[in-house]
Amino acid sequence: MSKSFLYKINTLLKIQYSNMLEYRVEIALWAISGIIPFFMLNIWTNNGLNESINLSKIMLSRYFISAFFVRQFSVVWVVFTFEEDALLGKLSPYLIQPLHPFFRYFAQHIAEQLTRLPFALLIALIFFILNPESFWIPAVKTTIFAGLATFLSFLIQFLMQSVIATFCFWTEKASSIEKLLFIPTLFLSGLLAPVSSFPEFVKSWVYFTPFPYLINFPANLLSGNDPNIISGICMQLIWVIIFFCIFAKTWKSGTKKFTAMGL
Amino acid sequence: MNIKKYFQLYSLFNYTSFAIEMEYKINILIDLITAIFGLIGSIFLLSIFFDNSNLIGGWSFEQALIIQGIYTILNGVTNTWFSPNLKEIVKYIREGTLDFVLIKPVDSQFWISFKRISPSGLIEIIIGLLVLIYCLVINEIDISFSLIILLSMTLLCSISILYSLWFLISTTTIWFVKTWNATEVLRSFLYVGRFPLSSFSFSLRLFFSTVIPITFITTIPSELILGIAPIWKIILELVVSYIFISMSRRFWKYALKFYSSASS
Numbered sequence: 001m002s003k004s005f006l007y008k009i010n011t012l013l014k015i016q017y018s019n020m021l022e023y024r025v026e027i028a029l030w031a032i033s034g035i036i037p038f039f040m041l042n043i044w045t046n047n048g049l050n051e052s053i054n055l056s057k058i059m060l061s062r063y064f065i066s067a068f069f070v071r072q073f074s075v076v077w078v079v080f081t082f083e084e085d086a087l088l089g090k091l092s093p094y095l096i097q098p099l100h101p102f103f104r105y106f107a108q109h110i111a112e113q114l115t116r117l118p119f120a121l122l123i124a125l126i127f128f129i130l131n132p133e134s135f136w137i138p139a140v141k142t143t144i145f146a147g148l149a150t151f152l153s154f155l156i157q158f159l160m161q162s163v164i165a166t167f168c169f170w171t172e173k174a175s176s177i178e179k180l181l182f183i184p185t186l187f188l189s190g191l192l193a194p195v196s197s198f199p200e201f202v203k204s205w206v207y208f209t210p211f212p213y214l215i216n217f218p219a220n221l222l223s224g225n226d227p228n229i230i231s232g233i234c235m236q237l238i239w240v241i242i243f244f245c246i247f248a249k250t251w252k253s254g255t256k257k258f259t260a261m262g263l
Numbered sequence: 264m265n266i267k268k269y270f271q272l273y274s275l276f277n278y279t280s281f282a283i284e285m286e287y288k289i290n291i292l293i294d295l296i297t298a299i300f301g302l303i304g305s306i307f308l309l310s311i312f313f314d315n316s317n318l319i320g321g322w323s324f325e326q327a328l329i330i331q332g333i334y335t336i337l338n339g340v341t342n343t344w345f346s347p348n349l350k351e352i353v354k355y356i357r358e359g360t361l362d363f364v365l366i367k368p369v370d371s372q373f374w375i376s377f378k379r380i381s382p383s384g385l386i387e388i389i390i391g392l393l394v395l396i397y398c399l400v401i402n403e404i405d406i407s408f409s410l411i412i413l414l415s416m417t418l419l420c421s422i423s424i425l426y427s428l429w430f431l432i433s434t435t436t437i438w439f440v441k442t443w444n445a446t447e448v449l450r451s452f453l454y455v456g457r458f459p460l461s462s463f464s465f466s467l468r469l470f471f472s473t474v475i476p477i478t479f480i481t482t483i484p485s486e487l488i489l490g491i492a493p494i495w496k497i498i499l500e501l502v503v504s505y506i507f508i509s510m511s512r513r514f515w516k517y518a519l520k521f522y523s524s525a526s527s
Contacts, residue, residue: 025439026444027444029444029445029447029448030444030447032448032451033444033447033448033450033451034451035451036451036454039454039455039463039467042463042464042467043312043319043458043462043463046320046462046463046464047312047316047319047320047462048316049312049315049316049319051315052314052315052316053315171287171289173287173290176287176290176293176294176297177293179293179294179297180293180296180297180300183297183300183301183304184300184304186304187304187305187307187308192308193308193311193312197311197314197315198311199310199311199314202307
């Protein structure tokens with residue numbers, strides 16, 4: 001059972017990786033579209049805003065390059081693919097296969113991240129050539145934990161978006177709900193400004209939401225700002241479990257509602 | 264070329280797209296909430312910046328809010344006209360349906376750019392206008408006739424530049440087939456338009472006024488409202504928008520020579 005499962009995963013990954021390699025240019029462009037953190041860094045340092053939040057220029061630029069990396073490897077687009085598949089009726093053959101369709105999407109994401117890696121590294125290289133003083137090599141332990149935290153962040157977002165994707169069974173156009181959810185992800189995750197710079201009245205509740213654990217926590221970890229690793233990862237795991245339970249429920253009731261479209 | 268025919272055609276386009284969009288009424292509501300939250304989010308971000316400093320690039324919070332208003336209006340314009348249409352180009356080219364557009368006795372650029380309209384973007388334009396009016400009040404700006412004329416002129420120029428940028432990128436689809444992500448790159452660059460240009464470092468400022476002229480899109484209209492835009496900047500914006508519009512036209516004609524339809 002587990003052997004055949006591993007075999008399936010392996011095959012899926014191989015197929016999707018060669019599929020993604022077809023779209024190298026696309027993925028390169030996508031990697032470039034993630035450079036907003038650098039623009040934000042420019043505003044922060046150019047106006048000397050970092051002094052008032054007790055972060056040196058170097059630490060702040062390390063934070064933003066880490067945020068860039070975390071974002072690169074936690075981008076999720078499952079809802080858009082799922083919506084297309086559901087609308088065009090491609091979902092029906094997936095549903096009768098003895099493999100949950102979301103494994104296919106999951107493999108697509110992992111393969112896409114692999115394809116993206118060289119481009120992200122290239123952008124980082126350019127960044128460090130322009131800002132050599134902020135170059136650093138994180139310790140092995142930090143890198144491992146940051147990698148884990150990034151993966152968990154990806155998992156939270158993947159499950160969150162999968163829940164929205166299952167709304168396709170009811171509304172047909174679930175991607176607009178995703179656009180709505182993207183707004184708090186953008187502003188509260190720490191992609192544009194570190195959460196430590198938020199005003200008190202936001203900081204008091206923001207840590208109870210999943211958003212700061214998406215970018216802020218892994219980026220702080222990677223850039224060496226020493227957040228509380230254990231509590232951060234615990235919170236991430238809690239959100240993974242919560243969204244997984246919601247997903248399992250909506251998927252179950254959604255597939256019952258499913259009326260094969262496009263057939 | 265008969266302008267009346269094009270007007271009739273355009274109203275037909277609007278009629279059909281409204282009919283399509285009305286199928287998804289809840290979507291329009293969700294888009295409205297998204298637009299409002301998006302604005303709240305960027306004002307929140309702006310307030311974080313201004314928490315730590317009174318001036319960002321020489322702009323006060325109330326002044327920077329004008330840019331937010333202009334940005335929201337232009338973003339609404341993008342979401343109403345540009346992004347729904349130019350997303351379709353990818354589909355036209357991938358599926359070879361561009362053939363059907365080309366054989367029609369209508370200008371192909373007109374057809375491709377104005378076929379769809381998305382009403383949820385219109386709501387964003389209204390929100391942006393409200394923000395702008397609020398800014399005019401808090402900045403104590405006298406609304407004169409000449410200001411309104413100049414402002415609509417510069418906004419029109421900004422819209423033309425914005426349209427050309429979108430159209431230029433979408434045109435490259437003819438060679439690369441899938442450029443959905445190229446528009447994402449443009450979107451992320453345009454995001455910079457939410458902030459005064461002077462808040463960036465010199466090299467970025469240079470980039471955003473030459474390669475991708477975001478400075479012309481939001482900063483100049485805002486400066487005009489504040490009365491700090493010199494006349495040469497306004498003339499320059501006119502020139503730049505003219506260059507961009509004619510470039511988009513020429514590039515489209517050039518690209519069509521390379522269109523070889525989909526495997527049919």
